[in-house]
Amino acid sequence: MSQAQRAALDAAIRSITFDTSRPPAELREGFRAMTAGRPIPPGVTITPAEIGGRPALAFEPERVTAEGTILYFHGGAWVVGSPATAQALTAGLVHRTGMRAVSPDYRLAPEHPFPAAIDDTLAAYRDLLDQGVPAERIVFAGDSAGGGLAVTTMLAARDAGLPLPAGAVAFSPALDATLSGESMTTKAGVDPLFTRESLGQLLAHYVAGQDPRQPLLSPAVYADLAGLPPLLVQVGSNEVLLDDSTRFVARAAAAGVDVILDVTADVPHVFQSSAGILDEADAALDRAARFVLDHVSQAVLA
Template sequence: MKVPMGVRITQTTLGNRPCVVVDPAQDAHPGIILYFHGGSYILGSPYTAMSLTANLVSRTNIQSVSLDYRLAPEHPFPAALEDALAAYRGLLDDGVEATSIVFAGDSAGGGIAVSTCLMARDADLPMPAAVVTFSAGLDKTHSGASMDSKIGLDPFFTRESFTYTDAMYLAGQDPNHELVSPARFADLTGFPPLLLQVGTNEVLLDDSTQLADRAREAGVDVILDVTADVPHVFQAFAGILDEADQALDRAALFITQRLR
């Protein structure tokens, strides 16, 4: 993975959790991308997502704040979501307007971005300006047809592989919960605009397609952006895959349009 040159990286805390701030080289535009990394809720960090956050920053000239949330199995559901909501509260308490914040995340982080919106709404907090997800994990019931139809095409996951990571994250809790499986159970009424990017070769494809359906039913502005013949979180391969650069360009345009 390639990280663009020129961005500035610093460490700080937000909501009592470490985070990594990525700033453009110069002339930052107003706004913040609050980013949640992937890793099936059990691994990863802001640094494993650096090719994504830094590329978004370099394309938008908007600062990214990438949260180092707690991981399972030591900290199962809902610890990561509690950290994410605390980070959002922290930004709001610091005087940042909700309309100048975009949630973004890849894989499990995409699920965190969506579920944090649900928690914020239930807590009567203002909604962020938009949500962007890359190959989001949005259904721990794994009921989408793509879980079986994409077997052999997805180079990363199988239905069986989720058995292990889900057991660590859920720790015996019910997957039939809107914060765990928003693509199946969430009411998205009042949600901000959504951009859902995913590849056709992913077993998680229908996590995004099902959430897009729910968003449309709730009257939410949603873009389902599906790219052919690419793997899970293909956007991380910016500078290597043309499709990754093109997808990040579309994501950057979506973000800048929502933060104007």
């Protein structure tokens, strides 16, 4: 394990000031600056696209070696971010799988609070299906709020009677708008990026005064998870959001879902975005790519 790399990453994150009390426009600019410059893996072409009536980015590997599509949802607490801020992470999956990907630019809060983001991601999924891409050749993936959207979009698709994708990968997903996990307390100060208070400030924009105790806002606590396809949930042990993942996975397993909980020690929120500078990030993306390929192949063969 790369103790020195993990310590350096923790220090680098702590050196960044990300004041969640600032207006959303300032937060978005700060997030763009914070995520800029992350290297794109070689051999991946990124072009503007449209899906589900929204702008998007399309990702194409130099050589397509796997038949399928990754529908990737970017992170940013439903307030900041875009497909461009997550493009290195999306491209990392494309590079490792040899599969195409598309990432929708879903609407953000507070201008468009819950459930606007889910409406947009579900529309993107419907669009893929309407284009003739079989559900069994689609895998959802996402980080942070986007990891939450990977879950809630499946729940919305299930409840709408749509066929479900072959599986989903969630990196450090946000799955509990009530912020009731014990890790909100036990990881306070250990997490170099978030606190319960800072997350509460961001979530207030998205929840917009609605009851957070709803399945599509807090699926780790309140959703019926029966019938979901295989899931891989990756999270770092240093996250205040750790219990979003552990509680969700426990409830999913109890509901009969094939689910893998993949916890990496002493790493922060969405550590996978540090591929190339953190050995554990590359290893986690390798495992995620293997999961994607295994489940698309199994679904196609079935």
